[in-house]
Amino acid sequence: MPHVYPLRRPHRSEFLTLRGLRHHLLRWGQPVPGRPPLVMVHGWMDVGASFQFVVDAFAEDREVIALDWRGFGLSATTGADCYWFPDYLGDLDALLNAISPGAPVDLVGHSMGGNVAMSYAGVRPQRMRRLINLEGFGMPDVAPAAAPERLARWLDELKDPPSLRPYATLADVAERLRKNNPRLAADKAAWLAGHWARETPEGFLLNADPAHKLANPVLYRKAEVLACWQRIAAPVLWVEGSDDQLTRFWGTRFPREEFEARLAVVPDVQRVVLQDAGHMLHHDQPAALAEHLERFLS
Numbered sequence: 001m002p003h004v005y006p007l008r009r010p011h012r013s014e015f016l017t018l019r020g021l022r023h024h025l026l027r028w029g030q031p032v033p034g035r036p037p038l039v040m041v042h043g044w045m046d047v048g049a050s051f052q053f054v055v056d057a058f059a060e061d062r063e064v065i066a067l068d069w070r071g072f073g074l075s076a077t078t079g080a081d082c083y084w085f086p087d088y089l090g091d092l093d094a095l096l097n098a099i100s101p102g103a104p105v106d107l108v109g110h111s112m113g114g115n116v117a118m119s120y121a122g123v124r125p126q127r128m129r130r131l132i133n134l135e136g137f138g139m140p141d142v143a144p145a146a147a148p149e150r151l152a153r154w155l156d157e158l159k160d161p162p163s164l165r166p167y168a169t170l171a172d173v174a175e176r177l178r179k180n181n182p183r184l185a186a187d188k189a190a191w192l193a194g195h196w197a198r199e200t201p202e203g204f205l206l207n208a209d210p211a212h213k214l215a216n217p218v219l220y221r222k223a224e225v226l227a228c229w230q231r232i233a234a235p236v237l238w239v240e241g242s243d244d245q246l247t248r249f250w251g252t253r254f255p256r257e258e259f260e261a262r263l264a265v266v267p268d269v270q271r272v273v274l275q276d277a278g279h280m281l282h283h284d285q286p287a288a289l290a291e292h293l294e295r296f297l298s
Contacts, residue, residue, distance in 0.1 A: 005191035008056040011049070011066075013074070018094040019087075024048070024074035025095075028055050028064040036105045036129050038297065040066040041092065043111025043136075045208055047073035049195035050110070053188060054282050057290035067095055069113070071209035073195070081158060082214050088116045089123065096127055104234075106297050110134040110282060115225075118266075121236075122228030130297055132237045134289075135279050137246050138262065140254040141222035154217040162213040166203030173197045173204055183277070183284040192283075222262070230265040237270050237296045238263065241277030241284065270296065 011026040026048045031037065040051045048066030055064050068075040070091060071083060078087075096105055104127050109117030114136020121128045142150075167173045173193035178184050184192075197204040240246075246259055263269060272292050277284035 003187045005187040007052070007191070009052075009058075009061070011052065011055070015074075016095070016098060018091050018098070021070055021078065021091075022076040023070065023091065023095070024068040026051075026066040026068075029061045031063050035062065036103060037063045037065055037100055038106045038108065039096070039099075040064065040108045041110070041113035041117060042066070042069065042072070043113050044212065045072070045206075046110070047195050047207060049073070049192065050280075051108075051282060052191070053286035054290050054293070057287040059290070059294060065095075065099060067091075068207075071212060073207050077209040077211075080211070081161065082154075082211055082217075083209070085116075085216075085218065088112075089120050092116060092120050093124065093127075096124075104129040106130045106132075108132040108134065108293065109136055111136055111279065118232065118236075119225060119228040121234060122231035125231055125233035128232070128234035130237070131232065131234045132239065132293060132296065134239050134281060135241065135245065137254070137259055138222070138225060139220045140250060140258075142219040144219070147219060150215060150219060151217050153215045157214050162210045164206050164208065164210050166200065166205050167197065168203055170194060170197065170204055173206075181278065181280045181283060184280065188283060226262060226265050229262070230267070232266055232268075235268045235270070235296075236266055237272065237292070239272045239274060239281065239289065239292060241279060241281040242273055242275045243278040245279040 009028050011028050014025045014027055016023050016025055042048055042050050048068045051066045069088060071077045106129050107117050114133040115138055117131060118133055118136060121131050167176065170193045173196055174189040177189045177192060177196065197206050246254065247256060274281050274285045274288050282289055
């Protein structure tokens with residue numbers, strides 16, 4: 001049996017309706033006059049509770065709010081058969097209007113959440129005080145000629161929607177988490193499994209709508225993304241793990257040189273590489289990440 005994860009700062013669960021959909025929020029700390037809330041948004045097939053280890057590692061208490069994106073965690077699913085990237089920007093905009101209507105916030109986004117955060121910060125630059133992107137590289141540019149094949153694939157997948165297999169126990173869920181990321185400590189995996197999955201009559205199912213796995217019929221257009229990135233006004237902290245996940249995942253389809261050129265359009269960027277960390281760097285090195293975040297946000 002793994003040791004019990006030593007929770008230092010328990011979160012509070014709240015639910016908030018954003019754009020007609022029930023969203024789950026995790027809250028730590030209390031508002032401090034003159035200090036913006038720190039908002040944290042997770043990546044694809046993840047949950048807001050994923051940031052617990054970083055919050056526990058902060059040296060100082062502060063107000064932190066993590067969102068479960070629509071169709072993930074305890075937030076409601078859309079009831080539709082697919083998800084659209086602009087909806088994440090809409091949900092984030094609604095969240096910030098609800099929790100900090102008159103003042104900018106500090107925003108952290110991981111992976112998909114980092115991509116959402118970067119685009120949003122360019123569309124709503126006045127809403128950001130500081131922005132932290134954790135491995136939100138974006139994706140390879142897709143040529144218009146790829147549209148027919150992509151749309152055909154999407155239509156075919158709609159006929160046979162994806163599903164998620166159940167796990168017999170939470171220990172099996174924790175094992176899957178560690179298989180995905182061998183650096184994840186056993187006690188952290190056991191704690192996170194209870195937030196990553198829920199018990200059903202069929203077994204433990206991941207808290208994620210299988211529709212997220214459908215092919216995206218909307219092509220990724222680099223020019224549109226960079227038009228947003230170059231309008232970011234807030235200072236940006238870019239953090240990545242020492243294991244080059246960009247090259248590992250995309251290979252020659254999205255070379256490092258291409259990403260470096262993209263990041264160069266952002267007006268004010270500081271960069272950090274966390275040693276002995278991969279894509280899930282907030283799991284791998286939460287203490288080191290927390291130290292960099294606090295230094296940047298101060």
